[in-house]
Amino acid sequence: MSGDSRLTDVAIVGGGVIGLSCAFELARRGRSVTVVEREAVGFGASTVAAGMLTPSFEVELTPPELVELQLDSLRRYPQFISDVESAGGLSCEYRDDGTLWVSRHRDDELELDHLCQIQEERGLPAKRLTGRETRAIEPYLSPRIIGGLLVESDHQVNSRKLVAALEAACCAVGVEIVEHTGVGSIEQTGGRLELVVQEQAGTSALHAEQVLLAAGVWLEDGLATPLPRIGMRPIKGQIVHLKGQPLVNRVLRNSDVYIVPREGGELLLGATEEEQGFDMEPTAGGTLDLLRYAFEILPGLYDLYVSEIDVGLRPAVGDHQPVIGPTNTDGLFIAGGHYRxxxxxxxxxxxxxxxxxxxGRVAAQVEPFGIDRLVAERQQEAAG
Ligand SMILES: Cc1cc2nc3c(=O)[nH]c(=O)nc-3n(C[C@H](O)[C@H](O)[C@H](O)COP(=O)(O)OP(=O)(O)OC[C@H]3O[C@@H](n4cnc5c(N)ncnc54)[C@H](O)[C@@H]3O)c2cc1C
Known part of the structure; x- marks a missing residue:
């Protein structure tokens, strides 16, 4: 995309899982779509993510409308995967083996009772297990595990494979993906939106009828838009990759750590939750905590190899809920702040x-996640 100004129906800023999924869906509905990505596709949080599809986590802290959206998305997953895989021909390593919550002491046991009750209230299958039953389905668990909760409705996907598969699927349905090209500014000119983009060859312009902002945590960093500031901030997450003999068949977790198995004997231990600005360096403390917590559950991981320590920045706004919808600028839309x-x-x-x-219709399911709630909140803060 060098030189002169270009025109597209829809320009999407950011090639993470959100930008690419939206691009795929819009192109399938007949729009011409260009995704502009400052680095390479998947540079952001999306390829760091553990890929757990688990609405059960922290349910009491999550507003009901967000739980509803999570459940809606979980229901859509099998069809979404099938559409992405058949369009682009790449596997996403989607698995439906469930999550096994494990308990080490009485506090954990009470938490699992509570989680079990919530799952039942939602009509989702959850099976409470004794220590012996828990260890019978995952034999490498520590003998100190005294109970479990099997949540079969939780699924998982390999986020790196998903991003690669989405990229292939987007290309197959005609999306143009422009990498190593950052959008510096967006403004309205002559009834259209103009994006000033920076690529190796220099600066050029892209014109679009509509623009979707899907820039993750960088929404307000190096990108000038007509939007008021909404306080997007990074929440750093470190995740340790181990490799070796396959030890578990499904996601294991407790309140301190999760352990996610991937094909080929890979195990992911995650994740830290840190307010460190845009710092993306792994730390000794973060790694130590994850290894220690995971070792308590699964002592056999002592002999595995550390293959990688990855760091990602989760995009979050003040209330930790996503921001999805139109903005006050005609043609400018936002999909961000998806946090964890x-x-x-x-x-x-x-x-x-x-x-x-x-x-042009805002569906009831995403109405609570409009940008106006954040603008009003920040205006109140400024006034008070
Ligand atoms: C350790 C960790 C574990 C996680 N585990 C899970 C999990 O198990 N399940 C789950 O559902 N979620 C999980 N998440 C959260 C998930 O990763 C994020 O919510 C999701 O990836 C956000 O996607 P995104 O597309 O909005 O942002 P990103 O993936 O960050 O993509 C944004 C993209 O925009 C590009 N960009 C930015 N500015 C510009 C610009 N000016 N011009 C052009 N391009 C630009 C960036 O380069 C980047 O590629 C996890 C996150 C972390 C860090």
Whole structure:
């Protein structure tokens, strides 16, 4: 995309799981779509994510409308995966083996009782297990595990494979993906939106009828838009990759750590949750905590190899809920702030954003996540 000004129906800023999922859905609805990515596709949080599709986590701290959106997205996942895989021909390593919560002491046991009750209230299958039953389905668990909760409705996907598969699927349905090209500014000119983009060859302009902001945590960093500031901030997450003999068959977790198995004997231990600005360096303390917590559950990991320590920045706004919808600028839309759930929420976000950008209708499911709530909040803060 060098030189002269170009025109597209829809320009999407950011090639993470959210930008790519929306691009795929919009292109399938007949729009010409260009994704502009400052680095390479998947540079952001999306390829760091553990890929757990688990709405059960921290349910009491999550507003009911967000739980509803998570469940909606979980239901859409099998079809979403099938569409992405058949369009682009790449596997996403989608698995439906469930999550096994494990308990080490009485506090954990009470937490699992509570989680079990919540799952039942939602009509989702959950099976409470004794220590012996828990260890019978995952024989490498520590003998100190005294109970478990098997949540079969939780699924998982390999987020790196998902991003690669989405990229292939987007290309197959005609999306143009422009990498190593940062959008510096967006403004309205002559009834269209103009994006000033910076690529190796210099600066050029891209004109679009509509623009979707899906720049993750960088929404307000190096990108000038007509939007008021909404306080997007990074929440750093470190995740340790181990490799060796396969030890578990499904996601294991407790309140301190999760352990995610991937094909080929890989185990992911995650994740830290840190307010460190844009720092993306792994630390000794973060790694130590993850290894220690995971070792308590699964002592056999002592002999595995450390293959990688990865760091990602989760995009979050003040209330930790996503921001999905139109903005006060005609043609400018936003899909961001997915915090710890962007992989899970990708199918629903893509569906409702595509519906919005093609029909103008804000679906009831995403109405609570509009940008206005944040603008009003920040105005109140400034006034008070
Ligand atoms: C350790 C960790 C574990 C996680 N585990 C899970 C999990 O198990 N399940 C789950 O659902 N979620 C999980 N998440 C959260 C999930 O990763 C995020 O919610 C999701 O990836 C956000 O996707 P995104 O597309 O909005 O942002 P990103 O993936 O960050 O993509 C944004 C993209 O925009 C590009 N960009 C930025 N500015 C510009 C610009 N000016 N011009 C052009 N391009 C630009 C960036 O380069 C980047 O590629 C996890 C996150 C972390 C860090």
């Amino acid at each position: 759930g962007g992989v899970l929420l990708a199918p629903s976000t893509a569906h409702f954003v595509a519906e919005l950008m093609t029909s």
